[in-house]
Amino acid sequence: MSKLIEIKQLEIIIKKEQHTVVRKIDFSLDKGKSLIILGQSGCGKTMTCHSMMGLLDPKKFSISGGIFYNGTDLLTLSAKEKRKLYGGEIAFIPQNPMTALDPSMKIGKQMLETLSLHIDVSKNERKNAVLNALKKSGLGDAERVYHSFPFELSGGMLQRVLIAMVLMVNARLVIADEPTTALDVVHRNETIEAFRQLRESGTAVLMVTHDFAAAVQLGGDIMIMNEGEIIETGKASEILTAPNHSYTRSLIEASVLTANIREVSE
Amino acid sequence: MKRYIIKRAISFIPVLIGVSILCFLLIAFSGKDPAEVIARHGDMNATPELIEQVRVEMGLDGSLPERYLKWISGFFTGDFGLSITSYRLISEDIAEYFPITAGLVGMSLLWTLVLSIPFALLCARFKNSIFDHLTRGITIFGMCIPTFWLGFMLLIVLAVQMNWFTVLPEPGIKGYILPSLALSIPTICGIIRLFRSSLLSELSCDYVRYAKARGLSSTRILLCHVFRNALPPIVTVFCQYLGTLIVGSAVMEAVFSIEGIGSYLISAVLSADSTSAATCIVIIAVVFIAANFVGDMINRFLCPWIAGEHNDT
Structure with missing residues (x-):
């Protein structure tokens, strides 16, 4: 039986510089599971995410290999076919919630826009669906959020709005690109908890991060990337306690050191 | 607010x-x-x-x-005194000439709106296409053309050779077509360049990438999201052009033999009628300030985050 998402021999090259940013990587993810891609900045994790979401400009990037979603190669789909999947079955949570939404359009309108594209709900029920998703994501004052512009909300609230969009469209796969980077500790914990709940409800979660603490909290599988290659894969608990690769060890040490410095400075 | x-x-x-x-x-x-x-x-x-x-x-x-x-x-x-150019009340002169210039400038702004926005949108949508390159060349050329030369060329080609218009001003809207076109072409070209650049800058924003990830089509993203956010610099420049066009209309009024506030101002300056000239300058300043104020209000309506940024709603 095929996995929900399967990446086969994915290679991404920046055409202008002929620089390979992702080198023939393979991994897969099944429903109700989570996979965390860990690595330093520039190791190719965001590029992997963006290629899975069809966000890389084919004029600038050469993408080869296969990205199979339920057995269908996403790289071969037409723009129209991709639009049906992206934002619906395959949802994306970008790195910076503060800049992810149109600053001149109210949150409710942007959510309605996404909902009407992916879910068959009558016009009268749409608003209720949006409000329910906002409430589910932990935004108690959903009506106010619905009528707010993005600049009127905090980073944590906006992150919740993005999670609400995922909940609203009943996504089967969530790809989150460093969703905790722009958040403080409290909001980071809340976001990770939201991802855990998503996973428990059967959604597959692929999270890209360089935040070890977030990876430990979410658990599941971990994949370590360096210079476009996968260097280690396994259970989060195993890799973080007994890493095999020297690069993974140095990453963990650097992360522990950073955490200690933070602790001392606090 | x-x-x-x-x-x-x-x-x-x-x-x-x-x-x-x-x-x-x-x-x-x-x-x-x-x-x-x-x-x-x-x-x-x-x-x-x-x-x-x-x-x-x-x-x-x-x-x-x-x-x-x-x-x-x-x-x-309403009593500015007597004009030593026309030996009439300045208020009477202004009441006669200002509507003519307002019509000319209004039609120029209409040309600017109708022509610059679609061209800029198409250039941004099909960036680096033949259409984009061709438009870039034409707009750079258009921005360099002196308006008085363009006015004479339009008169020679469309009035003298093709006989579609008369050389002397015609009554009604038809009389405004050529001068307003000649007056607005450099503005249109400037706005196309500016709006294209503003649209492209918006297209590289994070919210556009996320809108694609939400399943929105490129056309929808451009028209429903990017267009609105790219407008503020254009609205500002457009409103500033209003003042420039009133002053620039003097040249066009001279070329097309139109008696508007621009040519009235020039003749007042030439005959050292400082009261009339100063009155006209203050009126133009009021229009300029009012246009900038309206532009600011439009921007705040289009992009409420501008008010949020300045925290002065």
Whole structure:
């Protein structure tokens, strides 16, 4: 039986510089599971995410290999076919919630826009669906959020709005690109908890991060990337306690050191 | 928003007072005695007594502050005094010429709106296509063309050779078509370049990438999201062009033999009619300030985050 998402021999090259940013990587993810891609900045994790979401400009990037979603190669789909999947079955949570939404359009309108594209709900029920998703994501004052512009909300609230969009469209796969980077500790914990709940409800979660603490909290599988290659894969608990690769060890040490410095400075 | 409007309106007062003082000083130190010009207009051999009598009648015998207050009060009473160019009341001249220029500038702005926005949208949508490159070449050329040359060319080709228009101004809207087109072409070209660049800058924003990830089509993203966010710089420049177009209309009015406020201002300057010239300059300044204020309001309506950024709603 095929996995929900399967990446086969994915290679991404920046055409202008002929620089390979992702080198023939393979991994897969099944429903109700989570996979965390860990690595330093520039190791190719965001590029992997963006290629899975069809966000890389084919004029600038050469993408080869296969990205199979339920057995269908996403790289071969037409723009129209991709639009049906992206934002619906395959949802994306970008790195910076503060800049992810149109600053001149109210949150409710942007959510309605996404909902009407992916879910068959009558016009009268749409608003209720949006409000329910906002409430589910932990935004108690959903009506106010619905009528707010993005600049009127905090980073944590906006992150919740993005999670609400995922909940609203009943996504089967969530790809989150460093969703905790722009958040403080409290909001980071809340976001990770939201991802855990998503996973428990059967959604597959692929999270890209360089935040070890977030990876430990979410658990599941971990994949370590360096210079476009996968260097280690396994259970989060195993890799973080007994890493095999020297690069993974140095990453963990650097992360522990950073955490200690933070602790001392606090 | 109310607080902001009041704040802005109050900030206009010193600007207008400054402009009016500068214009009044232009009248006072122009070196031409309006009383003498008017007295000699009736009688070339006017005696100093007659000139003095005219001066008293016109209220030009007071001190500078008194004369300034009398002149500035004209903007509230409608009495700016007598024009030494036309020997009519300046208010009558302005009432006659201003609507003509307003029509010309209004039509130029309409051309600008109708032509620049679709071209800029297409250039941004099909960036680096043949259409984009061709438009870039044409717009750079269009921005370099002097408007008076363009006006003459339009007259020669469309009026003299093709006979689609008459050389002398025609009554009604038809009379405005050629001058407004000639006046607006450099503006259209400038706005196409600016709006294209503004749209492309918006297209590289994070929210566009996320909109794609939400399943929105490129056309929908461009028209429903990017368009609105790319408008503020264009609205600002567009409103600034309004003042520029009024002043620039003087050249077009001369080329097309139209009697508008621009040509009236030029003839007032040439005949050293400083009162008429200063009155026209203050009116243009008021229009310019009002246009900028309206532009600001439109931007705040289009992009409420501008108000949020300045925290002055």
